[in-house]
Structures are given as C-alpha cells and as structure tokens.
Amino acid sequence: MKTGWNVAEVIEVTQETRTARTLRLRLPGLAGHRAGQHVDVRLSAPDGYTAVRSYSVASASPGDELDLTVEELADGEVSPYLVRQVAVGDQLEVRGPVGGWFVWDPADPSPVQLIAGGSGVVPLMAMLRAHTAAAGSASPGGAAPFRLLYSVRGPDAVYYGAELDDLARLPLVDVTVVYTREAPAGSNEPPRRLDAATLVRSTLPAADNPAVFVCGATAFVETVADWLVQAGHSPARIKTERYGGTGTRP
Amino acid sequence: MGIVSPGFFGRPRRDDPGLPPGQYLTEGFPVLSAGPTPRIDPDEWEFTITTETGQVHRWSWTEFLALKQDDVSTDIHCVTSWSKLGTSWRGVSLDTLFESVESDCEFTMAHSYGGYTTNVPLDDLLGGKAWIAHEFDGEALEPAHGGPARLLVPHLYFWKSAKWVRGLEMLRQDEPGFWESNGYHMYGDPWREERYW
Numbered sequence: 496m497k498t499g500w501n502v503a504e505v506i507e508v509t510q511e512t513r514t515a516r517t518l519r520l521r522l523p524g525l526a527g528h529r530a531g532q533h534v535d536v537r538l539s540a541p542d543g544y545t546a547v548r549s550y551s552v553a554s555a556s557p558g559d560e561l562d563l564t565v566e567e568l569a570d571g572e573v574s575p576y577l578v579r580q581v582a583v584g585d586q587l588e589v590r591g592p593v594g595g596w597f598v599w600d601p602a603d604p605s606p607v608q609l610i611a612g613g614s615g616v617v618p619l620m621a622m623l624r625a626h627t628a629a630a631g632s633a634s635p636g637g638a639a640p641f642r643l644l645y646s647v648r649g650p651d652a653v654y655y656g657a658e659l660d661d662l663a664r665l666p667l668v669d670v671t672v673v674y675t676r677e678a679p680a681g682s683n684e685p686p687r688r689l690d691a692a693t694l695v696r697s698t699l700p701a702a703d704n705p706a707v708f709v710c711g712a713t714a715f716v717e718t719v720a721d722w723l724v725q726a727g728h729s730p731a732r733i734k735t736e737r738y739g740g741t742g743t744r745p
Numbered sequence: 746m747g748i749v750s751p752g753f754f755g756r757p758r759r760d761d762p763g764l765p766p767g768q769y770l771t772e773g774f775p776v777l778s779a780g781p782t783p784r785i786d787p788d789e790w791e792f793t794i795t796t797e798t799g800q801v802h803r804w805s806w807t808e809f810l811a812l813k814q815d816d817v818s819t820d821i822h823c824v825t826s827w828s829k830l831g832t833s834w835r836g837v838s839l840d841t842l843f844e845s846v847e848s849d850c851e852f853t854m855a856h857s858y859g860g861y862t863t864n865v866p867l868d869d870l871l872g873g874k875a876w877i878a879h880e881f882d883g884e885a886l887e888p889a890h891g892g893p894a895r896l897l898v899p900h901l902y903f904w905k906s907a908k909w910v911r912g913l914e915m916l917r918q919d920e921p922g923f924w925e926s927n928g929y930h931m932y933g934d935p936w937r938e939e940r941y942w
Contacts, residue, residue, distance in 0.1 A: 498942070500747055535826075537767075538750040545747075546755050547767050547826050572756050572769070580752050588747045593941050595927035596779055713776045717889055720781035730781045730859060737776055 500537060503589045505581055506560070511654045515614065516578045517553065517564045522589060527557040530599045530625035531618045531708070531736075532592035534561065538573055539588070548573040551618035551710075551736075552592055553655075555625035561592070564654055566614040597708065597736045599625060604635035605706045608699045609643040610719055612711020616645055616654050618736065619710055623662055630667065642669040642705075644697050646689045646715065649677030671697040691722040701727035710736040761830070763820050765935040768828040774881075774890065775827055779923065782888050783859040783909050790893050792877060793912035796848040804842070806893065809877070812837045817876055819899040821906070822935040834897055836878030839870040850915035854922060855896050858909040863922035864931065865898055865905055867915075874900060877910060902933040902940070 507519035533551045554562035567578035581587070599607065599622040607626070609619040622641075629637030647653050653672065663670035673693060674686045687693075699705040707728060709719050716737045723733055756769075764770065787806040794802040804812070817834040853870060855863050869875065878897040879886050886892035891908025898905045904924045925931050930939040 502748060537747060538753045538755070539747050540753055540755045541749055544755045544758060545767070546753075546769060549825055576750065576753050585751070586748055587750070590941075593928050596924070713889070717776070717782060724781050730783065733781050735778060735780055737778065 500588045505585045515566045520561045525559040528592035530555050530621040531597045532594040534589050534591035537588040553617045553620045555621045564617045601629040601634035601636040606640040608705040608707045610709045611645045612715035615711030644671045646673045650679040707733045713737045763830045771827040776889050785858050787893050796915045824902040824940050834878040835880035836876040839875045848915045852916040852919045854914045855907040856912045857907045858911050863907050
C-alpha cells in the first residue's frame, strides 16, 4: 500500500445507477491492492476546510488503477461531489488502499460466500473480480466456489448488472439477487425482504465451512450475521463491514 | 493543505474545538465491528485482570455492578472519521479495578468475547482516563455497541474501546491487537491523526 496522502487522477467515470457512479483513478506508484480494501478520499475547499470519507475499492487490477463506486447520499457532504461534480482529468487526494481484515486472499482455498446489502456489493465485487483473475492462475483461491447473495431495492439499483450476469455463467460462481422493493419486469417472484430461510437456501451451507463476507448497512449486516450464526456458521468465519449507524453511509 | 477540489465548499463550518483533525461530527452512533455481534448473558459474564505472574483478578456481573460507578460525559472519535461529542456513559473506572492489582507491566492487551483484542498502555487506562462502561445515555449498553460492557478509552480512537470486553492481560512489552495487526496504528491518538501504520 502507499502511505500518507497521494494525488490520484480521475481517468474514467461510469454511471452505475441514477445515484451511483464509478470513478476510475490512477494512483502513480500503486502496485495493486488486496480485494476488499478501502481508500480514504479527501476533498479540500478553497479556505482549507477538508472532508474525508472512506470508499471501498471495487476493482481488482494489479496495477496503479482503482475503481471506486460511490453512492450519492441525500444529506451527504462528499458523495454528491464525487457522484455529480468530479470529471475526467480532475485530481483527488487519496490515502491507502488500507485494511487487512475484510480482504480475500487468493492463496486461501476455502469456498467463499459473499453477502451484500445495496452498495455493500462494492468490496465484494473486488473479491469476485480477484477470484476471476485467480482462476486463470495457479492460486488455490481461483479453484474455490464463490457465491454472491445480493439484496437490492430493485433492478434500477443494481451495480455491475451486466458483469454479474457474465460472472454468474462461470462454473465456480453463483449469483443470487433478492429484490426487496421492486422486482424486474417479467419476474414471477414478487419483491420481498431477505429472510433467514432465503438466506440459508441461497448460500453455501455451514458444513462447507465457507469464508463469509457480509457488507451493507448496519441493520442488514447485524441481521444477516445473526442468521448465519444461527444456521451454524462459526462466528470466526464471518467477516463484516458495516457503514453508517444511522442507516446511511457518511 | 492539499490540492483544492474545484467547486467543493463543504458543509457550513462549525468551529468546534472538540473536533480532532480530519474528523466530522455525527449525531448518530455508527456501528463498526469485524464480525457477528456476540450475545453474552450477564450471568455468564465476567471481567478479569491477569498479571504477569499469572494472578487473576475476577469480577462477576454482580460484583462489578457493586463497585463504585462513575458517570462519564466525553467525546468519542472513530478512525473512520466520525466524532460524537458529549456522549454519556456509566461504568467502573479502571483506577477502581486496578486498586488491588500488583504489576510491573506498562502495557495491556484487552480481550473481548468473540475474540477481539486491542493493546493499550497502562498509563492510558489509569488516572481517570478509562472505564468499563455498561450504560450509554442512561440505558443498558446494547450488544451492537458492545454490551453488556465495553472498554471506554475516549482519548484514543474508538477501536481501542473494545466492545464485549472480558479482560485485560498485563504485558511487559507492547504487542499489536486485532486492528493493530491489520493496518491500524499501535497507539491511535486522534489529535495526532494516528490512524494507520
């Protein structure tokens, strides 16, 4: 990782949803990162005021590029700027990537269960992408089954939709999307909240002793982690990342 | 100061002397944990201090509640950049718990139910600077926030205030705990922005 604050350049922006955008940054000198890590982004106003927020890295490239997917919050201070104002060619101050816990290690042969609530899919996407890269190498993790359970409001809120469809066709990868408010057009399944039975049905069984990564808003993560423990998963195998105690990501 | 972000002006300034560098105020109480929330029955709860000689000082929940209780009003600062000012806690001062403890060690490791650990120098636990807290805002501390009881060391980043704390181990030499082994600073002073390695 790079230490301290560094200047990154925005080299590409992609609208993911109506309220979320992926910023591709080039951070000179960076030589890859671990899937699941985050960076801190610092904005500075003309009077010297600064605001710092953390954003998960969505990409898993080995070089000096990083994708951040940022969801705009109605009452946000930093996210509206990143989602609506930043343009290709702009510079941003970045610290990291950091984090040594909520990360997937391609040397780990364990099966992996990813569980995302809304924009919590971002660091898990980095893991899926890293897994795909590892599948083409000799890394033991590349041969491990990977499952994603993605709870999302509706089809309009899905990040990386086309790519997830492609990944789901890979032999080792399984993707289940649960729509909580609005089902896709033509779907026979009405929207519904994720429940314990659905969770158990659509995730790797505890008997497989998978490494489990859960990311989402606090209430989602608390509930899902409790269900997993009740279903027999060892608490030591469940890694969580939560954002916001007030239901929002700062 | 770094590069200016064109068109960024930020929120209206609140010139708050209680806010360390790089922190913003929150009115909520965000939850950050590395894994599932352990549920601990107070009947099975205990708190221990283990010295370098292997001597164990032990308090049951009832014994712990019978100790002198402090009401603490303090600011808390999370390494993820939020700060919350004027929070209210009730708990037992580490000065009280260490009254009968004899040790030459200068360092401690806090251990939690669920396996979490964090290192804190003994000096930072004594002198009215740290508590084992079991109430927040006049209510029993919720499991998600570390209940039945958590360490409260408010002058350090909040990951040092171990949730679900079950004991302190005296150490002759400083050793990294959980987050300290995963990229975070050994000491964690918010006023010096000791966030990461």
